[in-house]
Amino acid sequence: MKRRISEYIFIGLTTAATVIVAGCLIAILAAVAIKGLPALKWSMITQSPTGGYYLGGGGGIANAIVGSLYLGLGATALALVISLPTCLYLRVYLKKGRCASWIRLSLDVLWGVPSIVFGAFGFTIMVLLGLRASLLAGIITVALFELPIMIRAMDEVLTMVPSELEEAAYALGATRFETGARVVLRQALPGLVTGILLAFGRGIGDAASVLFTAGFTDNIPCSLLEPAATLPLAIFFHLGTPFEEVHQRAYASALILTILVLLASTLARVFATRFSKHTWR
Amino acid sequence: MKAQIEVRNLSLAYRGNLALKDIGVDIPEKQVTAIIGPSGCGKSSLLRCLNRMIDLIPGTKVRGKVTLDGEDIYGSRVDVMDLRKRVGMICQKPVPLPMSIYENVAFGPRLYGVHGKALKHAVERSLRSAGLWEEVKDRLKEPAIRLSIGQQQRLCLARGLAVEPEVLLFDEPTSSLDPVSARHVEQQVAELKRDYTVVIVTHDLHQAKRVADHVMFLYLGELIENGTTTQVFESPQDYWTRMYVAGAGI
Numbered sequence A: 001m002k003r004r005i006s007e008y009i010f011i012g013l014t015t016a017a018t019v020i021v022a023g024c025l026i027a028i029l030a031a032v033a034i035k036g037l038p039a040l041k042w043s044m045i046t047q048s049p050t051g052g053y054y055l056g057g058g059g060g061i062a063n064a065i066v067g068s069l070y071l072g073l074g075a076t077a078l079a080l081v082i083s084l085p086t087c088l089y090l091r092v093y094l095k096k097g098r099c100a101s102w103i104r105l106s107l108d109v110l111w112g113v114p115s116i117v118f119g120a121f122g123f124t125i126m127v128l129l130g131l132r133a134s135l136l137a138g139i140i141t142v143a144l145f146e147l148p149i150m151i152r153a154m155d156e157v158l159t160m161v162p163s164e165l166e167e168a169a170y171a172l173g174a175t176r177f178e179t180g181a182r183v184v185l186r187q188a189l190p191g192l193v194t195g196i197l198l199a200f201g202r203g204i205g206d207a208a209s210v211l212f213t214a215g216f217t218d219n220i221p222c223s224l225l226e227p228a229a230t231l232p233l234a235i236f237f238h239l240g241t242p243f244e245e246v247h248q249r250a251y252a253s254a255l256i257l258t259i260l261v262l263l264a265s266t267l268a269r270v271f272a273t274r275f276s277k278h279t280w281r
Numbered sequence B: 001m002k003a004q005i006e007v008r009n010l011s012l013a014y015r016g017n018l019a020l021k022d023i024g025v026d027i028p029e030k031q032v033t034a035i036i037g038p039s040g041c042g043k044s045s046l047l048r049c050l051n052r053m054i055d056l057i058p059g060t061k062v063r064g065k066v067t068l069d070g071e072d073i074y075g076s077r078v079d080v081m082d083l084r085k086r087v088g089m090i091c092q093k094p095v096p097l098p099m100s101i102y103e104n105v106a107f108g109p110r111l112y113g114v115h116g117k118a119l120k121h122a123v124e125r126s127l128r129s130a131g132l133w134e135e136v137k138d139r140l141k142e143p144a145i146r147l148s149i150g151q152q153q154r155l156c157l158a159r160g161l162a163v164e165p166e167v168l169l170f171d172e173p174t175s176s177l178d179p180v181s182a183r184h185v186e187q188q189v190a191e192l193k194r195d196y197t198v199v200i201v202t203h204d205l206h207q208a209k210r211v212a213d214h215v216m217f218l219y220l221g222e223l224i225e226n227g228t229t230t231q232v233f234e235s236p237q238d239y240w241t242r243m244y245v246a247g248a249g250i
Ligand SMILES: Nc1ncnc2c1ncn2[C@@H]1O[C@H](COP(=O)(O)OP(=O)(O)O)[C@@H](O)[C@H]1O
Pocket: B014, B019, B037, B038, B039, B040, B041, B042, B043, B044, B045, B046, B057
């Protein structure tokens, strides 16, 4: 009887926890959609702000949408270029040695560092190099912020690749590089895509790291050295005004940001499943 | 009869634990040599010493000498990748690479720069020698993981054959297969000795009797007995060998 009761309590608690988590997600999405949809006009997506936009005047946030996309894609691409070799090095060369566990530990610490610290660090470097707040500075800062997330997410996936698979390649006379690039990466591909996506989502949605580094502007940037607007900052500025109408636009912007991230995940999933038909288990 | 591989005074330690003790044996060219012995006696370890797959396990120490066609494979000038191309290995569990059937077999030759028509021929030839061609010739583009487990094992064999090795090492190739596929793979192994030197680890004494020309009996890391299949099975000299081939669990 006692065991029966503890079983019920266990089921009750775990179900409650799951429902709360799922409920929060739905509540957030619903709040953003309900508050944002009425204010979401075509002009918001297609136009940049005109003079009185943040006072309730006409225009839109095309500048922030494009800026965020540039920044998110640029930073994720840059982070990927650094993450991939790092993960391979960890998996194929260092394996589970002491050196690898130190690297993993420091990455975990970096993961926990708040993004405003990355923002401040990026700002310091910017000043040292004599750069202005610009798309480039933003991309570099966000890439740094994404790096630990991406590397650790990919590393987890690469660790799951069975070592028999590596051995099969070595037994054919493959080098470590050939084994890593042609077999291990291929097996891990669907998981790697998830890791890239996770980092992209975090990067494109972060406000603090771009606050000082990417700046803000009403124009769509035409070069890497111009400042760039971003959606999270746009949302922040909308909410900072005293006008109810502009607050609604904040929710519309949040909705756009959410849709962008969802779109990216869906695309990446489709892409990943196309490649996962060859992978094991 | 010419010995293709000569093992002399070979000892192996895993982080100080001796797994092979002073092994000395000749492995004859174009014959099937079976390594038998109870589990944990060092069969896989010995096999891995023959193509230096043992190097991949950290903390291992090899002493002694192994020569392939008279050349020391632990010598300082040896290219390990090239050695593994010459001495292929097929593992216990079939491990298809995460790619199509065709790409699996093409993987090895591609590493050595084979491409175009030559690659296609190599793939077909290898699949034929592995006895798999007829079953897969119309589905070469399909993922290799869709094959049955027995077919996967023959695919691994084909993949190993595609790099044109001289020696093939099998580590209990049939132990994870159902009896029918096991028999199929076994027949394929027996046919290979026309062109290759074959070393097969097996815990199945009947299989050893069926396919092997020579048998080595290992026990607790030592080579206890070594001779032709008839000698070892019908007139074993050593007490432990006699017990083992009689089926007494040792
Ligand atoms: N990677 C390893 N690390 C440490 N010891 C090992 C390792 N592989 C095998 N051994 C040890 O070496 C001995 C021989 O193992 P193995 O060659 O796998 O035997 P068999 O293939 O005959 O079953 C065993 O005692 C085993 O515990």
